[in-house]
Amino acid sequence: MVFDKELFVSAPGKVILHGEHAVVHGKMALAVGLNLRTFLRVKTRKDGKISINLPNIGTKQCWEVSQLHSLLPAFQDDLKQARPSSKHLETLRNFVEFPKENKETESLALLAFLYLYVSICGRDMPSMDVVVWSQLPTGAGLGSSAAYCVCLAASLLTICGIIEDPLQHNTKISSWTLTEQELINQWAFQGEKIIHGNPSGVDNAVGTWGGALQYQSEIITQMDRVPMLQILLTNTQVPRSTKVLVAGVKDKLLKFPDIIGPVLSSIHAISQECQRILKDMTSGLSADHYPILEELIDINQNHLNVIGVGHPSLDKICQVTASHGLHSKLTGAGGGGCAVTLLRPDTDPNIVETVKQELISCGFQCWETSIGALGVSIHLPSSLPADIRSEFGI
Amino acid sequence: MVFDKELFVSAPGKVILHGEHAVVHGKMALAVGLNLRTFLRVKTRKDGKISINLPNIGTKQCWEVSQLHSLLPAFQDDLKQARPSSKHLETLRNFVEFPKENKETESLALLAFLYLYVSICGRDMPSMDVVVWSQLPTGAGLGSSAAYCVCLAASLLTICGIIEDPLQHNTKISSWTLTEQELINQWAFQGEKIIHGNPSGVDNAVGTWGGALQYQSEIITQMDRVPMLQILLTNTQVPRSTKVLVAGVKDKLLKFPDIIGPVLSSIHAISQECQRILKDMTSGLSADHYPILEELIDINQNHLNVIGVGHPSLDKICQVTASHGLHSKLTGAGGGGCAVTLLRPDTDPNIVETVKQELISCGFQCWETSIGALGVSIHLPSSLPADIRSEFGI
Helix, strand or coil: CCCCCEEEEEEEEEEEEECCCHHHHCCCEEEEEEEEEEEEEEEECCCCEEEEEEHHHCEEEEEEHHHHHCCHHHHHCCCCCCCCCHHHHHHHHHHHCCCCCCCHHHHHHHHHHHHHHHHHHCCCCCCEEEEEEECCCCCCCCCHHHHHHHHHHHHHHHHCCCCCCHHHHCCCEECCCHHHHHHHHHHHHHHHHHHHCCCCCHHHHHHHHECEEEEECCEEEECCCCCCEEEEEEECCCCCCHHHHHHHHHHHHHHCHHHHHHHHHHHHHHHHHHHHHHHHHCCCCCCCHHHHHHHHHHHHHHHHHHCCCCCHHHHHHHHHHHCCCCEEEEECCCCCCEEEEECCCCCCHHHHHHHHHHHHHCCCEEEEEEECCECCEEECHHHCCHHHHHHCCC | CCCCCEEEEEEEEEEEEECCCHHHHCCCEEEEEEEEEEEEEEEECCCCEEEEEEHHHCEEEEEEHHHHHCCHHHHHCCCCCCCCCHHHHHHHHHHHCCCCCCCHHHHHHHHHHHHHHHHHHCCCCCCEEEEEEECCCCCCCCCHHHHHHHHHHHHHHHHCCCCCCHHHHCCCEECCCHHHHHHHHHHHHHHHHHHHCCCCCHHHHHHHHECEEEEECCEEEECCCCCCEEEEEEECCCCCCHHHHHHHHHHHHHHCHHHHHHHHHHHHHHHHHHHHHHHHHCCCCCCCHHHHHHHHHHHHHHHHHHCCCCCHHHHHHHHHHHCCCCEEEEECCCCCCEEEEECCCCCCHHHHHHHHHHHHHCCCEEEEEEECCECCEEECHHHCCHHHHHHCCC
16 A cells, blocks of 8 residues: 555546447447546545545535445445445445435445445555546446446555556656556446446446457447547436436337338448548548548437437537537437537637537537546556546645 | 310329438439429310410410420420420420510520420310410429429320329219320320430339339439328428539548448338338337337437538527427428428427428428329319419419
8 A cells, every 4th residue: 555645537438429229229339538537636645534525416425444444344345346335335325324414426436436445456455535526417327437437446446556547657647558547447346236236337347448449249349440420519408317218229129120110220330430441540641530430429319319319409509519610419328418419620610609608598508528538547646637626636 | 186175283292211321322312202292284275376484483475386396396206205305395485585584584484395295296286275284393303393294294194185084973083094004104204304304214203103212322212101291390491402413422531431331221121111101101100110210310400410401590499399209300402492390190299380480480491291202193173272273363
């Protein structure tokens, strides 16, 4: 264990670029790192206390490390076995004694933290302060919980000396070796299981590796290199149930197999073509690349409407952006939720600003950001974005 | 030849319900009779003159029948062979000596008339007045030229006694036997060749038989029975080139075979499913029928956007009608042109009127009419719609 240490770790969010819903039916999806990130600061302390502060969801807790030692026996049997059992969860729930007014999000975030802390640190529990602050909205299908778990896993594994701090060579931003990232990803996946029950593993993989990855039939494959693409990410803030939307697509496929089946095949081919273009872009931009990416976005947005996961708010985003020559599609479950709008490197910043303002005036949240983002990273404080430094009080 | 005779003949227009563009790539299309009709009045006269009056396009011509006899030698060789040769066309063009200001539409309409008159009547050329008035806009992909040719063929074949006047039994509206309709269709197809060069034969088949027919790989099959469905037909009046749109779809298919190919397959399945529902409707309406027809319309409209034949004016029609719970798709070539909006039997007439007014205020033409219309028909004057009677001055 490393004492007197302060680490700043970040992990990206996730958007599905193509293949949402089709992936449920064995087709390929393309998930990319979203440069709206979750940042974690961990600082060791010497008073035998452990605190966690999650300002986004208004949660702050502090325990004596010695109290947490009492949890170890329950974890002894299958310590480091890396699968949260019902016994683990029961033990943790009894320990925390969440007050009644605690919301589900808060409870799950604390359970995931405690699970990872006890499982990863074992007997060498460090006394420390943890603060996590995220640029990602929660519950919007942008992988905020995975980014949280990735940050926790990376910082705990580093603090405990299980993986090495890659910042020792004084680079401003750095990441871990591939093997170490694999370990971070595995632990983050366990945290995700606590929060989501039965996650696909895509979100934590994107949070760990960033860039782009394809996902098909439960196999996740990372793409070697991908370009960073500028986007607008718009949150309609229209709530929806992923479960209901997924069931709706299945019903439609059963009702019209010969009509909907080919649409899913077409979506699969869109993911493949997009992957090909992204790969091609890394060896030099051609005049075709952006028009094709835009065409794929338009086609897929129509397909997503066909399979019944559109929403008037998403149509509105498409209309507003199209009226300025920009191309948008929903991302994730649809039926509300978020949309991505592709920006070209030469898109006039005034147009981007106008579009943003129009979308905001529709009642949407809108961020200008990028995809193909860096995976889990460790930062020198000076390399943190200004808003994050101010959140962390540095 | 029947003397002292007056006939009133009508033929329906055509809309493609599903399968436009996909049909070019070997998929099935579903064409239906449109109850915007072309009406023809023919009245024999005794002064040895033959006149044709086409008020919709401002054309009026009159010849001596004896002059037209001079054309017969050119037709002698292959009289009744029913294929307009370049020799026929050259002979007719020289005969008419169109004034320079004559528009292409007028010239072709007169050529088709003269070709059918000389070919069908042969030596027994009757002296008569022909007036044709249509509810169909021309050049809007609604089969107006085919309805014109069907009316001409039916009336000329009847006047010349080649087929029997089915109205002898004093029914108000009547049609010919299937064998006679076959002959009408064959001659109408020849007229279409003069006007369109290389027509598919679908328009004249719909003009002759009405109802619905499927068209695939150049084979036209009539559906036994179909229901009449109420629709709004909206003409954006946005001009477009069918040739350019068809070429665009082909390019897109070549560019993205695995993305666009499945979409064409899905359109094929939509046509099949629609055909199944239409057939089902004739044996009694179920609560599912209209919702499925509406769903198929929505899906296909998205597909047509995917293959690149949409247009903002068509999007506008979809938006306006959707805001009142109605479902629309483009019909025909797209890129402007016309759209159909399905009305349910219980759609509130006030809503229909509101939607019509909104569409008209967008600068579109809009008709409330029906599809699955009767094919070529012969009318007692008293059974003609009031507007047509007034056009014909009766």
